[in-house]
Amino acid sequence: MTELQALIDSIPIRHNPISYLMFSGVFLGFLLSGVVLLRAPRDNRALLFFGLMIGCLSITNLDTFLCYTGWMKFTLAWNDSTEPLTLLFAPLLYLCIRHLVVRKPLPAWVVALHLAPALLYALSQIGYYSEPLAVKFNAYKGAYFSEIPFAEVPEGTTYGYQWVKDMQRWLLLLGFAVYGLLSFRLWQRASKSFGHPATGVRISKYRFGRYALVTFLLSLGLMLVVYISYDDDGGDHYLSLFTLAVTLSTCIAFISESRFFQRTWLLDKYESSATTPPEITLEALREVAGEERFFESPKASLKALAAHLGVHPNRVSRLINQETDGNFNDFVNAYRIDLAKRRLVSPEFRHLTIEAIGRSVGFRSKSSFYEAFRKQVGCSPTQFMKSTGKP
Template sequence: MLKQINFWNTIVVLQVVFALILLFFLVRLIKKSKIYIPLLIFAILTVFDSIILVLSYTGLIEKLPHLINTNESLFLLYGLLLFLYIRNLLHRRLIYKKSDVLFFLPFIVSLLVYLPYFFKTAAEKLSYYNAESGIDFSEEIWEWLFYFLVNIYFLWKALETLNVFNFNQKKQLSDVENSNLLYTSKLIKVCIILFCLEFVLVYISFLGFKHFEEIYLILNFLNGIVFLLIALDAVVHSKYILEDQNSLIALPILKEEENETNKYAKSSLTEISSKKIKTILLEFMENEKPYLTPKLRIKDLSELTNIPAHHISQVINESFQQNFYEFINAYRIKEAVLLLKDPKLKEYTYESIAYDVGFNSRSAFYTAFKKIYNTTPTKYLKK
């Protein structure tokens, strides 16, 4: 029997331990910010689901029959909770709307479907559990499709929201390496791929694929691990995210692909004022070199120039077709090129030059340099 395989017992127990550790850190995080509540709920559900799996694989579930299948409906919440967490990040606070009830409809429907089963006696549940022999495609295919589609939908919404979050960070910060959740974005894409693989696996199993159960369990386990890694990434980067979020000012939440005309349709900034601000900005950047300050924010530049931050953001967007992050780092790279060409500084490392011009890491310097010159500093100097 598959439930007697020690390998699965071991890895699921490790998953429980991992989730419990994350649970501890998320509880501490919530004391600082409520935006992490959806992740805390996710960690609790993961612990519960993993415990049910351990009991199932070891056969101990027969001693606690009322727990059988109590975790089935929870699968519909994973993608949704991740989306709600990222939406909180975008708005820098715990967001809840009346319309959010609609997001929980798939979960509620699933609960209603399982409701008659929950009211069965312990003997009836044990009888049903012992009568099961592997996975019945005919009975579970629609449930799988429902589960896949709901989670993929919310994961896709989470990915879109995360892209907006990362874009808006760059509107105000010159250093986003630790607060831009690019790693989380990649993990969400991995989750979507794993769900799609499960979908394909269910389909080809109708054609007589023999090792469906083993691979299905592996994919489910991998998905659980990826979700936990997303929570881990949130814990690791929470310090930087909370610091940055607390220092940001209220600017409109915009998408990268939004039309420039629509962005500033209601702006009070005239064309003459815009040109004047552009001139002031250029002179200030050339003479004062504020970009040499690490972690420079648009709020700081606003205070230094006495220009409202939303006007600076608009001028940078309209006049330079850049966001604040790109605008500042372009000056840093320009300064870095001067240092790289200076014969007196040929013994300097790239890391030293990166810090000298305002970057906080060598990787951030390389990324910005390659985006502007489409090559590495070494190849650029050789040319």
């Protein structure tokens, strides 16, 4: 047996409650990531980026689990190979939040710019990846088993990659700080247009976005404490336990929104239908609902919209709830209020009272018009006219 092999064999295997919790987090993370990536619609980029982030997190947590328990001695050649993935956490979470609140796809080259630091870090570590096993043993044991002697490394080892490697945890911390700030500013700017969650939606995309922002803040604080308190990777198991809590809470959030717990699940007529219902999209709904002859009518209804599209009203209602975080009335009233705003400041309609303009765009009463206007615009029609300089 060589001296290096003897040193590797001396690494103990640790089994304790922390290792069991870490393994649970790894398993749950891979499960959640797989479900999200397989089930999320291809056009739902927020969920896709979130699934990728959870996947990268699970891979690095597996690395941390192997290091903490000592099982890494059986895969020592792969030690620290997941470090580049850690630099994807913050940008992927930011991209998730961005698509939740903006819903405007980014060009591929912009997304590539956000992911470039991880690739550049990986390229800078090619020298480490090709190092002999003794170098990787020393890097591993120094962080987790300081009492074990160092292995003798080949003469001429230069460690040219080391200065970048030593910066990895601080680059990760900087990434969370920068992207956390960007996410907060983005959220703050878009928050006025969020409106209200749809009835029956426990966790809307905006609440989920707030949850992601809180995760940014807590992650930043915990990483700062761990990095100050521990050298190298000695405290990474605490970060793994935190990610277990994040993954578990995310699973609970997803399960709580499952349609299995909705009253309409057993009543959905399409569940027992022998024919496949036609596909509908939000764009198709907007094309119909956005026609003035539809939303200007006080008789505009969910049933009429569904009949025009040839689908069941439940499907239209569900699509509106999921895609807009509002109900049918919010959806149609958005078109009515937009037209009302134009008519309130148009000389062509100056002869009409505010109430008459409300009725002209489809509202049955003055009170319903004012209520919807305040909800959509944030002020009354009178205040809106004053803000535009119209008497």
